Amino acid sequence: MQILSVASECYPLIKTGGLADVVGALPIALEKHGVKITTLIPAYPSVVAKTGEGKLLHKFKGLLFSDASLYKVKYQGLDIILLKSTELFDRAGGPYIDENGKDWHDNWKRFAVLSKAAAELASGAVKGVKFDLVHCHDWQAALTPVYMKFGNEQAQSTPSIITIHNLAFQGRYEAELFKYLDLPQEAYAMDCLEYYNDISYLKGAIKKADIITTVSPTYAQEILTPEFGMGLEGALHTRTNDIHGILNGIDNEIWNPETDPNLSANFSFKSLSPRSKNRKALEQIFGLKHSKAPLFCVVSRLTWQKGIDVLVGAFDDIIKSGGRIIILGAGEAELENQILNAARHHKGKIGVKIGYDEELSHLMQGGSDAIIIPSRFEPCGLTQLYGLCYGCVPIVARTGGLADTIIDANEAALNNIVATGFQFNKVSHFDLVQAIRRAIECFSDKPAWNKLQKNAMLADFSWEKSAKKYFNLYQSLTL
Numbered sequence: 001m002q003i004l005s006v007a008s009e010c011y012p013l014i015k016t017g018g019l020a021d022v023v024g025a026l027p028i029a030l031e032k033h034g035v036k037i038t039t040l041i042p043a044y045p046s047v048v049a050k051t052g053e054g055k056l057l058h059k060f061k062g063l064l065f066s067d068a069s070l071y072k073v074k075y076q077g078l079d080i081i082l083l084k085s086t087e088l089f090d091r092a093g094g095p096y097i098d099e100n101g102k103d104w105h106d107n108w109k110r111f112a113v114l115s116k117a118a119a120e121l122a123s124g125a126v127k128g129v130k131f132d133l134v135h136c137h138d139w140q141a142a143l144t145p146v147y148m149k150f151g152n153e154q155a156q157s158t159p160s161i162i163t164i165h166n167l168a169f170q171g172r173y174e175a176e177l178f179k180y181l182d183l184p185q186e187a188y189a190m191d192c193l194e195y196y197n198d199i200s201y202l203k204g205a206i207k208k209a210d211i212i213t214t215v216s217p218t219y220a221q222e223i224l225t226p227e228f229g230m231g232l233e234g235a236l237h238t239r240t241n242d243i244h245g246i247l248n249g250i251d252n253e254i255w256n257p258e259t260d261p262n263l264s265a266n267f268s269f270k271s272l273s274p275r276s277k278n279r280k281a282l283e284q285i286f287g288l289k290h291s292k293a294p295l296f297c298v299v300s301r302l303t304w305q306k307g308i309d310v311l312v313g314a315f316d317d318i319i320k321s322g323g324r325i326i327i328l329g330a331g332e333a334e335l336e337n338q339i340l341n342a343a344r345h346h347k348g349k350i351g352v353k354i355g356y357d358e359e360l361s362h363l364m365q366g367g368s369d370a371i372i373i374p375s376r377f378e379p380c381g382l383t384q385l386y387g388l389c390y391g392c393v394p395i396v397a398r399t400g401g402l403a404d405t406i407i408d409a410n411e412a413a414l415n416n417i418v419a420t421g422f423q424f425n426k427v428s429h430f431d432l433v434q435a436i437r438r439a440i441e442c443f444s445d446k447p448a449w450n451k452l453q454k455n456a457m458l459a460d461f462s463w464e465k466s467a468k469k470y471f472n473l474y475q476s477l478t479l
């Protein structure tokens with residue numbers, strides 16, 4: 001089975017969040033099922049620096065009036081097609097934002113062209129290249145099923161899947177831009193792109209893809225409600241029979257505490273004591289005083305979604321309760337400043353690094369005692385899964401994938417030795433602080449804490465089960 005996967009990020013080539021991890025992991029996980037996934041991503045300069053130019057596959061005569069060509073490369077076991085366009089992708093800055101943190105003004109076009117290129121591939125435009133199914137990820141690839149439905153016979157008859165990694169990002173633009181998308185007028189309609197007199201790329205995919213998946217069973221339910229549906233719950237309700245929630249897995253080769261080269265000391269669930277060396281390394285990196293007090297960490301985008309404002313409000317309580325905290329992240333300027341101020345105020349007890357640092361994120365999971373994830377909504381979440389795997393006990397809000405993956409350390413779960421972390425119900429100051437206090441209390445009972453860590457490390461969130469679910473979906477659409 002030949003699948004074309006379409007996305008704006010793919011680890012280890014380009015990553016801003018969990019989307020990249022999943023897009024990079026799926027091809028490897030599905031290989032065992034005889035599925036060959038080729039991933040189409042934009043040729044950002046940082047990607048080409050890693051892969052090299054590659055082999056020219058196709059030169060388009062112009063996609064939405066932009067220069068565009070496709071190059072084939074292989075990188076660390078992944079089959080990649082790079083979409084090259086000097087006008088759209090050959091620039092410094094991030095995949096979505098410029099160096100000043102502002103969205104690229106032409107994102108609507110950049111990702112419309114990505115989708116158009118994918119649809120062209122599905123339509124047989126490139127000699128000798130044929131796909132049985134197209135799997136699109138998030139709004140950046142969401143026009144693909146729309147272009148396919150309005151494409152030639154081959155494109156129309158090729159099945160498509162849209163996976164929603166985060167419904168908050170929808171690719172919504174003013175209707176004025178529709179005329180540049182090279183689609184027939186009927187695509188600007190209620191059952192396609194039209195959305196409150198604007199256009200929404202994601203709505204187009206929700207209406208036109210054959211199957212919609214999202215990244216956890218709980219989030220698949222939540223997005224049907226006004227609270228989590230972000231305005232698209234109505235559109236999603238028209239597709240309830242086609243929505244599937246499949247949990248993300250983690251790549252146990254990249255995230256393995258026994259072999260991880262980013263750790264100062266490797267360890268396993270059988271021997272947790274080397275973790276203390278990682279803890280010491282973290283104390284040094286973050287300028288904390290050496291102490292036996294529990295060390296909490298946060299590795300996250302610093303945004304409202306992630307509940308970081310509530311976390312900042314809880315800093316004083318964490319310190320008063322005897323905890324310490326280290327934070328790695330980047331995001332909203334105001335939150336970054338609040339965290340930097342708190343670190344200055346609680347010198348030696350709160351440490352912060354603003355920015356993105358893949359290696360450090362591994363060390364934080366391998367040396368901190370617990371990771372705090374107070375998300376207001378969380379489609380799946382990966383950091384709690386990495387936490388489990390590294391014995392860094394997750395303290396999470398009960399929502400989306402966090403609810404699906406962490407077993408709260410209540411009395412019954414502790415007695416039955418199944419608890420893997422702490423959950424709290426609402427993202428409020430009170431509930432968060434309560435959960436942190438419960439963790440600190442448990443931490444003071446060393447045997448109980450060690451059991452919790454071991455349970456966490458034994459929880460299996462490898463890709464195995466989820467890959468099978470994707471395979472079943474692929475099969476159901478292609479047989």
Ligand code: ADP
Binds near residue numbers: 018021301329383
């Ligand atoms: P989201 O995709 O919503 O940001 P996830 O939990 O699904 O959240 O995935 C986040 C991914 O990005 C994880 O792999 C996490 O380790 C990583 N990450 C987030 N922020 C940083 C950072 N500042 N430095 C390094 N890795 C980070």
